[in-house]
Amino acid sequence: MIQSLRGMNDILSEEYERFEYFLSVASTIAKRYGFHYIETPLLEETALFKRSVGESSDIVGKEMYQFIDKGENDVCLRPEGTAGVVRAFVQHKLDKKGGIHRFYYHGPMFRYERPQKGRLREFHQFGVESFGVDSVYEDALMIMMVADILKALGIGYRLKLNSLGDQHCMPEYRKKLVTFIESCDDAICGDCERRKLINPIRVLDCKNEQCQNLYTNAPKLLDNLCDGCQNDFDTLKTILDQHNIAYEIDTNLVRGLDYYSKTAFEFVSDNIGSQSAIAGGGRYDRLIEFLDGKPTPAVGFALGIERLMELIIMPEPVREGYYLGAMDVAALIPILLCAEKIRRSDKAVVEYEPRSLKAHLKGADRINARYCAVIGENELTQNSIWVKDLVEKTESLIPLNDFFV
RNA sequence: GUGGGUGUAGCUCAGUCGGUUAGAGCACUAGAUUGUGGUUCUGGGGGUCGUGGGUUCGAGACCCAUCACCCACCCCA
Numbered sequence: 001m002i003q004s005l006r007g008m009n010d011i012l013s014e015e016y017e018r019f020e021y022f023l024s025v026a027s028t029i030a031k032r033y034g035f036h037y038i039e040t041p042l043l044e045e046t047a048l049f050k051r052s053v054g055e056s057s058d059i060v061g062k063e064m065y066q067f068i069d070k071g072e073n074d075v076c077l078r079p080e081g082t083a084g085v086v087r088a089f090v091q092h093k094l095d096k097k098g099g100i101h102r103f104y105y106h107g108p109m110f111r112y113e114r115p116q117k118g119r120l121r122e123f124h125q126f127g128v129e130s131f132g133v134d135s136v137y138e139d140a141l142m143i144m145m146v147a148d149i150l151k152a153l154g155i156g157y158r159l160k161l162n163s164l165g166d167q168h169c170m171p172e173y174r175k176k177l178v179t180f181i182e183s184c185d186d187a188i189c190g191d192c193e194r195r196k197l198i199n200p201i202r203v204l205d206c207k208n209e210q211c212q213n214l215y216t217n218a219p220k221l222l223d224n225l226c227d228g229c230q231n232d233f234d235t236l237k238t239i240l241d242q243h244n245i246a247y248e249i250d251t252n253l254v255r256g257l258d259y260y261s262k263t264a265f266e267f268v269s270d271n272i273g274s275q276s277a278i279a280g281g282g283r284y285d286r287l288i289e290f291l292d293g294k295p296t297p298a299v300g301f302a303l304g305i306e307r308l309m310e311l312i313i314m315p316e317p318v319r320e321g322y323y324l325g326a327m328d329v330a331a332l333i334p335i336l337l338c339a340e341k342i343r344r345s346d347k348a349v350v351e352y353e354p355r356s357l358k359a360h361l362k363g364a365d366r367i368n369a370r371y372c373a374v375i376g377e378n379e380l381t382q383n384s385i386w387v388k389d390l391v392e393k394t395e396s397l398i399p400l401n402d403f404f405v
Numbered sequence: 406g407u408g409g410g411u412g413u414a415g416c417u418c419a420g421u422c423g424g425u426u427a428g429a430g431c432a433c434u435a436g437a438u439u440g441u442g443g444u445u446c447u448g449g450g451g452g453u454c455g456u457g458g459g460u461u462c463g464a465g466a467c468c469c470a471u472c473a474c475c476c477a478c479c480c481c482a
Contacts, residue, residue: 001456006473058480062406080482113480114406115473125482191479255481266482277482304482327440359435361442376440390442 007113007121018312019124022305023106025152026126030104033145035128038103040084042110046074051290052083054258056198063111077110080257081127082284082300083291089131090293100132106305118275118307127302128281131288134297136232139263139283140239142301146267146279147245149303154313157278159246160266162221162253163233164201167286169226170261174200176219184214204252220251229262236263255280259287263299272307279303319391321347323364326354327376334400335375338385341403364390 004010011019027037046066053060059079066076078084085103094101106126113119128145130138143159150157165173181188181196181203188196188203189211195202204215225233240247247265255264264282272278281301288296322342326332335350342348351363357374364372373387385403388395 003473063480109482111481116477117475119481123482127482257481274477275481280482302482307482356435357440358442363442365442372442374440378440386440388441393442395441 005121007115007119009120009122015309018309018314019305021314022153022308022312023126026106026149026303027104029145029148029152030128033102033141035102035104035130038085038088038105039107040078040081040088040105042078042108043075044078044084044087046076048083048087048291049076049079052086052257052259052287053080054199056202057258059111059257063113065110065112079111080109081105081107081125081302082129082257082259082287085127085129085300086287086291086293086298089129089296090288090291094131095288095293095296098132100130102128102130104128116275117273118304120306124305125302126305127300129298129300131296131298133299134285136235136263137239138299139232140236140243142281142299143240143245143265144243146281146301146303150267150278153308153311155269155278155308155311156271157267157269158248160250160253160268161237161240161247162250162264163225163229164254164261164264164282165221165225165229166261169224169229173219173221173224176224177201177203180218187214199258201254205254215252222249222251232262255282259284259290261285265301267303269307269311271311275307277304278307278311317368319368319370321349321369322371322373323349323351323360323367323369324373325351325360325363327357327360327374328380329354331375331380334380334385335373338373338375338400338403361388361390 046064049060049064055061064076064079066074069075085105089095089101089103104127107124108122109125110122112121115121128142130142147157147159164170178196178200181192181200187210189206189208191208192203192206192211195206201221203211204218204221206212206215222233237247250266253264253266255266260282262283262285265280266277267279268276269278270276279301281299283297283299285295285297288294288298322339324335324339324342326335331354332352339348339350347369349367349369351360355363357376360374361372370391371387371389373385375385379386379397382397382399383401384397384399386395386397
């Protein structure tokens with residue numbers, strides 16, 4: 001038997017209903033916030049991710065589905081969504097056009113990791129990117145939008161917040177941090193030794209207990225922000241307070257993608273195991289110029305759909321449409337004609353096997369139909385169809401000529 | 406990539422020390438006054454015991470490999 005590839009799942013039936021429900025809720029909310037859908041290719045030039053996500057990140061370093069195509073292009077399946085949207089933004093010269101551009105997207109992402117709960121090799125994200133807005137109000141908008149989506153789905157969360165500084169304060173902070181790390185050099189773990197050289201900020205969220213103990217006295221990002229970053233961060237907190245969105249400051253929250261600056265946030269759930277991040281995002285004002293665009297401020301977030309699936313509280317299912325069945329082979333012909341008429345405006349599911357009335361009622365029940373419509377010997381002689389409303393428990397015999405004329 | 410656990414019917418799982426025809430519940434299907442659903446009762450169908458090797462007179466059970474899933478590390482959404 002041929003099986004799907006490791007970490008790549010089919011989504012079907014009830015699971016897909018959840019998936020679809022999520023998409024409709026999230027898309028509706030994104031549109032209400034003034035965002036427009038954008039679809040970008042799953043396959044992109046490898047250089048796009050090397051330059052945006054960053055070669056120091058694990059995603060680019062070891063998790064990409066990368067290969068040479070028949071035209072000898074170095075390509076890979078997208079490991080995340082932002083890079084492609086930024087590429088499209090620049091390619092279509094929206095950076096030069098100026099103004100505000102707000103996009104939302106959803107689709108599969110690919111990372112070659114060891115699968116576990118909440119971590120697949122092909123997984124789905126819903127994300128949002130906003131270009132051209134410098135104001136920290138847009139950062140707040142992102143967080144409010146995620147909060148709105150999670151609330152609409154009945155999902156509880158904790159929000160972690162941090163500021164990573166900008167090109168003015170970050171480099172200086174980085175120097176301070178490296179000096180600090182060197183002062184406790186011999187005691188840090190091998191990973192941190194590596195991080196110190198490639199991306200020193202990442203030592204902060206090292207999970208090694210000994211490292212964490214050492215870093216309690218490390219200089220904090222938040223104590224080293226320049227005035228501009230500090231003001232924005234304070235404003236952001238005020239806005240969130242005003243909107244009753246609870247948050248916790250996490251000075252060790254360092255997003256794993258290299259392009260973030262200033263606002264960084266992460267929504268986590270305590271109910272889905274160790275892969276607990278359900279949404280993450282932040283500002284990335286420098287990324288557009290890294291990808292050859294005109295410098296443009298930008299913020300965004302992405303949300304992992306699979307991690308949300310089991311948390312979604314679905315609305316009560318309602319009975320809808322028709323179940324049609326024959327009690328006699330000859331009745332199948334008018335049944336099919338009726339189904340065709342119903343489908344012009346409603347759902348109709350036909351059972352082809354002639355069965356007892358009881359079996360048909362059960363069948364209608366099983367697919368959660370509102371109406372059970374049956375033609376048997378009696379109806380055939382009277383040229384009519386028997387219809388029972390399974391909610392109102394009323395039934396009627398309708399002449400075929402009158403049925404949905 | 407590292408460490409640990411699990412794999413028996415469509416689903417959830419029993420299966421004793423290795424022993425003869427592999428079980429239950431749910432689901433499916435058919436009946437229970439011959440045309441009235443969601444309850445009950447009775448019957449029925451459905452299994453290469455994840456896959457491939459090995460040990461043994463005999464393997465669902467023991468051993469090895471492999472694949473998949475789960476948990477933790479790591480990473481991230």
